[in-house]
Amino acid sequence: MSKTHYITEEGLQKLRQELEYLKSxxxxxxxxxxxxxxxxxxxxxxxxxxxAKDAQxxxxxxxxxxxxxxxxxxxxxxxxxxxSKIQILSKVKLKNLATKKIMEYTLVAETEANLKExxxxxxxxxxxxxxxxxxxxxxxxxxxxxxxxxxILDISI
Numbered sequence: 001m002s003k004t005h006y007i008t009e010e011g012l013q014k015l016r017q018e019l020e021y022l023k024s025x026x027x028x029x030x031x032x033x034x035x036x037x038x039x040x041x042x043x044x045x046x047x048x049x050x051x052a053k054d055a056q057x058x059x060x061x062x063x064x065x066x067x068x069x070x071x072x073x074x075x076x077x078x079x080x081x082x083x084s085k086i087q088i089l090s091k092v093k094l095k096n097l098a099t100k101k102i103m104e105y106t107l108v109a110e111t112e113a114n115l116k117e118x119x120x121x122x123x124x125x126x127x128x129x130x131x132x133x134x135x136x137x138x139x140x141x142x143x144x145x146x147x148x149x150x151x152i153l154d155i156s157i
Contacts (some may be wrong), residue, residue, distance in 0.1 A: 005073045006088050019066040022059060045063050054108045069111065071127040083155050086130045088122050093154040094130075097138070102153070107131075126150075 037049035105120040112122035
């Protein structure tokens with residue numbers, strides 16, 4: 001049974017675009033490379049053929065994964081997000097109580113995570129620890145480098 005992927009409309013569009021690109025551009029290119037390598041003769045000693053077949057296998061695996069993700073995607077309606085507690089798509093303002101540093105993150109699906117844009121995957125230790133907590137609460141987070149103590153300053157969209 002496949003896992004449901006909660007995602008934004010924008011994230012779903014990106015997945016669909018990547019899937020379309022892989023099917024319409026990458027797949028024909030690899031097929032062409034395989035045919036070209038096959039035309040060179042003995043396949044048992046043809047490194048180009050082996051490399052193209054390996055690339056084809058990886059591409060088909062990626063296509064299959066993307067198709068599964070798109071098929072099992074559930075678009076999150078931002079208008080129905082409860083701002084009283086942290087959940088996926090919540091924008092959270094946090095204060096690291098040890099360093100007094102203020103941080104802001106938006107909790108997103110794993111496929112949309114991007115730290116440069118302050119988009120934190122819900123699968124990370126920080127996001128997992130924050131889920132369900134409310135503004136004003138202090139949360140202890142176990143990370144590989146030790147423990148963090150974070151205060152939730154604000155929750156928004």
